Amino acid sequence: MANDNIASGFFRSSVAYGDRLFYSDASRNVSYGEMGVTVRRLAGHVSQKGRPRRVGILATRSFEAYAGILAAGFAGGAYVPINLKWPESRIVTLLGLMELDALIADVNGTSLLTPDVLAAAPDCIVIADAAKRPEVVRNSQSIVHFNEIEAEPLSQPMQVEADDLAYIIFTSGTTGLPKGVMISAGSLANYLAESRSWTALTPDDRLAETCDVTFDLTVHNLFLCVEAGASLHILSSLEMMAPGRFVRAREITVWMSVPTLIAMMRRNGSLKPGIFPSLRLSIFCGEPLPVAAAEAWAAATPNGVVENIYGPTEGTVICMRQRFTSPPVETKGRGILAIGKPYDSMEIAILDSEQQVLPEGQAGEIALSGPQLAIGYLGAPEQTADRFRNLRGKRWYLTGDLGLRDETGTYHHLGRTDNQVKVKGNRIELEEVEAHLRKAADTDVVAVIAWPVVDGSAQGLIGFCCSDKSDSEIEAAMLQSLPRYMVPSEIRIRNSLPVNINGKVDRRALFQQLEEAAQTTATGPARPDAAE
Amino acid sequence: MNTKSNASIRATVMSLLGERGVTQVADIEPLFSSGLLDSVAATEVLLALETDFGVDLSDEDFDITHIDTLASLEHFVASRTPA
Numbered sequence: 001m002a003n004d005n006i007a008s009g010f011f012r013s014s015v016a017y018g019d020r021l022f023y024s025d026a027s028r029n030v031s032y033g034e035m036g037v038t039v040r041r042l043a044g045h046v047s048q049k050g051r052p053r054r055v056g057i058l059a060t061r062s063f064e065a066y067a068g069i070l071a072a073g074f075a076g077g078a079y080v081p082i083n084l085k086w087p088e089s090r091i092v093t094l095l096g097l098m099e100l101d102a103l104i105a106d107v108n109g110t111s112l113l114t115p116d117v118l119a120a121a122p123d124c125i126v127i128a129d130a131a132k133r134p135e136v137v138r139n140s141q142s143i144v145h146f147n148e149i150e151a152e153p154l155s156q157p158m159q160v161e162a163d164d165l166a167y168i169i170f171t172s173g174t175t176g177l178p179k180g181v182m183i184s185a186g187s188l189a190n191y192l193a194e195s196r197s198w199t200a201l202t203p204d205d206r207l208a209e210t211c212d213v214t215f216d217l218t219v220h221n222l223f224l225c226v227e228a229g230a231s232l233h234i235l236s237s238l239e240m241m242a243p244g245r246f247v248r249a250r251e252i253t254v255w256m257s258v259p260t261l262i263a264m265m266r267r268n269g270s271l272k273p274g275i276f277p278s279l280r281l282s283i284f285c286g287e288p289l290p291v292a293a294a295e296a297w298a299a300a301t302p303n304g305v306v307e308n309i310y311g312p313t314e315g316t317v318i319c320m321r322q323r324f325t326s327p328p329v330e331t332k333g334r335g336i337l338a339i340g341k342p343y344d345s346m347e348i349a350i351l352d353s354e355q356q357v358l359p360e361g362q363a364g365e366i367a368l369s370g371p372q373l374a375i376g377y378l379g380a381p382e383q384t385a386d387r388f389r390n391l392r393g394k395r396w397y398l399t400g401d402l403g404l405r406d407e408t409g410t411y412h413h414l415g416r417t418d419n420q421v422k423v424k425g426n427r428i429e430l431e432e433v434e435a436h437l438r439k440a441a442d443t444d445v446v447a448v449i450a451w452p453v454v455d456g457s458a459q460g461l462i463g464f465c466c467s468d469k470s471d472s473e474i475e476a477a478m479l480q481s482l483p484r485y486m487v488p489s490e491i492r493i494r495n496s497l498p499v500n501i502n503g504k505v506d507r508r509a510l511f512q513q514l515e516e517a518a519q520t521t522a523t524g525p526a527r528p529d530a531a532e
Numbered sequence: 533m534n535t536k537s538n539a540s541i542r543a544t545v546m547s548l549l550g551e552r553g554v555t556q557v558a559d560i561e562p563l564f565s566s567g568l569l570d571s572v573a574a575t576e577v578l579l580a581l582e583t584d585f586g587v588d589l590s591d592e593d594f595d596i597t598h599i600d601t602l603a604s605l606e607h608f609v610a611s612r613t614p615a
Binding site: 026084085108111236237238239240241242244245248249268269270272275484489 | 564565566567570571572574575578582589590591592593594595596597599600
């Protein structure tokens with residue numbers, strides 16, 4: 001019978017392409033053969049007490065992160081990336097939810113293994129060879145380096161069924177804690193079958209990895225890469241800031257990132273025509289793709305195509321795509337590329353506020369149905385029931401994205417129906433940040449605004465509150481419980497905040513104030529600290 | 533030469549570290565790849581390189597790993613700044 005093990009493709013390539021390069025970062029090149037040996041040993045180690053259910057990945061952009069993901073899959077378990085930017089208290093809380101059987105950490109991840117984190121961590125922990133081993137907190141816990149593993153290697157991928165859990169990826173929630181999106185092996189298999197046809201990777205492809213493994217664009221890159229026997233080239237977070245040299249020196253053929261990267265390169269003038277002759281496919285995702293940005297990127301990649309893709313984590317990476325063409329398929333009045341047409345196996349509907357299907361041309365909430373829908377949110381049945389609905393005999397996911405279908409059957413993205421924003425590709429629920437601001441400022445009167453907005457993408461967050469505390473005290477308190485990218489770059493303390501007709505804090509009025517202040521003080525580009 | 537420039541790029545980095553609660557760092561200790569500083573801080577360093585030291589960031593072969601340690605950053609600034 002069919003085996004939906006997510007590491008099957010990797011296993012085949014580790015046999016067929018043993019000598020070929022699989023993984024490359026600034027300090028290390030690993031072949032498929034070598035990675036195969038590591039993955040089978042690690043899979044054996046985490047299976048000593050039977051098939052693991054879930055394996056935590058306290059690692060990113062590292063050999064250990066990828067070895068951990070593939071080994072978890074090989075052993076028949078689900079992998080659960082843990083964000084290294086989460087503060088200690090959040091890691092402890094979420095470890096309590098995850099019910100891990102094992103934890104894999106790279107050097108940076110191991111530095112987060114404090115006594116409190118270890119107390120919440122599973123018994124079986126494997127750390128990078130170069131990491132200093134922390135003290136275990138109980139007798140049953142064992143921490144070994146990769147090179148100390150003595151367990152019998154697993155010889156082949158465990159039998160996995162379509163309904164089995166493949167991974168859990170966390171996204172921002174509205175309650176103050178992130179939501180864990182649970183994706184099955186069957187959903188991932190469907191995703192790969194759909195994506196294989198248009199990416200058409202071969203063993204000669206060299207893929208650039210720009211994302212952390214906590215972001216599901218890495219699911220796309222990793223699993224399509226390994227089944228094709230291609231190589232994965234990891235940019236450090238620093239190289240992300242000026243990626244030109246990386247792409248050119250490594251002759252990258254496939255690029256995928258958030259559009260913010262294009263904006264950055266355009267701003268400093270480095271995105272010149274023709275500079276990336278090696279790129280044959282460039283994929284942008286996670287934020288609206290401005291037509292001007294797509295044009296500039298296409299000019300830089302004369303031998304390649306540019307694709308704009310759309311999809312929430314809850315629909316397994318992506319489910320719609322639009323190729324950049326000349327003339328471009330544009331979303332009217334917004335200067336952004338359309339999100340295109342759905343994958344064949346996925347159904348898209350535009351719904352009104354009562355979840356009735358809207359006709360062509362009318363804007364409503366984008367809803368998805370089909371084999372890529374998530375199982376739901378980890379340990380959150382109410383939030384799952386709220387977003388995953390049975391409507392007219394089918395299961396649908398309500399994305400919270402506003403959109404419409406035009407007369408050609410092409411879909412367009414028109415923003416959000418709620419207060420979720422993307423800041424440099426990071427999905428953030430403003431309510432989640434506000435919940436933490438309320439606590440840190442010890443007040444009920446708070447608001448968080450995504451600002452400034454450049455090319456339709458938020459560049460940062462500004463917090464407003466009425467509080468007796470100082471902005472630096474509030475910021476320090478928020479950093480205890482939130483990753484830095486979710487803490488507003490500026491906290492403004494006011495005697496009162498504007499309210500709307502319902503008595504709620506009026507975010508729109510605050511946004512207007514920020515815009516007006518920026519226009520009167522600055523003639524140059526708006527920066528968060530240039531206003532007031 | 534360039535002691536003033538180096539002093540100020542060092543000051544920029546030390547102040548960014550200070551904001552994140554770090555008061556000491558070795559000259560050869562990685563700043564960004566170690567996670568001591570994040571991409572927001574990297575943006576600040578790049579901005580300083582561009583505006584205070586005239587580094588041309590539009591060079592598509594600009595090697596950003598030069599800014600990962602104080603030693604390499606100072607060396608880089610010295611090599612790019614006219615004496």
